[in-house]
Amino acid sequence: MITIAGITLPETAVWTNETEYGLPEVSAETDLYGAEIIYAGKPARTIEIYIPATESGMKREDVLLLCRAAGSAAPVHADINGKQLSVIFVSDSSAIQLKPLNAKQVQADADIYSGTIRLLEV
Numbered sequence: 001m002i003t004i005a006g007i008t009l010p011e012t013a014v015w016t017n018e019t020e021y022g023l024p025e026v027s028a029e030t031d032l033y034g035a036e037i038i039y040a041g042k043p044a045r046t047i048e049i050y051i052p053a054t055e056s057g058m059k060r061e062d063v064l065l066l067c068r069a070a071g072s073a074a075p076v077h078a079d080i081n082g083k084q085l086s087v088i089f090v091s092d093s094s095a096i097q098l099k100p101l102n103a104k105q106v107q108a109d110a111d112i113y114s115g116t117i118r119l120l121e122v
Contacts, residue, residue, distance in 0.1 A: 012054055013050070018081075022045070026040050049118075057112040059109065087119040094116075095118050
């Protein structure tokens with residue numbers, strides 16, 4: 001079960017990058033003499049939640065509540081598969097990329113959305 005800011009996500013929601021979570025960020029380059037230089041940074045704390053395009057996706061009213069929580073730029077509580085975290089939404093336009101399953105000009109509160117939610121642990 002995944003809950004963000006008190007909003008329970010559908011059972012089909014998946015933490016897609018769970019296996020990479022907490023691993024140090026590493027990059028490598030080769031200098032002019034052919035030696036490889038490896039840079040290791042602090043652990044990545046990005047969390048990506050994917051909601052598949054099924055009829056059990058997210059309801060529009062919950063998407064709007066998530067958008068309001070993201071707009072506040074304040075830390076919120078998340079319970080992701082039993083792991084208690086304090087998170088914020090990523091600070092760019094990729095924080096909430098949820099789209100309606102059925103495109104139409106006016107969406108109703110019961111319409112279903114799918115896509116990705118990106119968070120940072122604080």
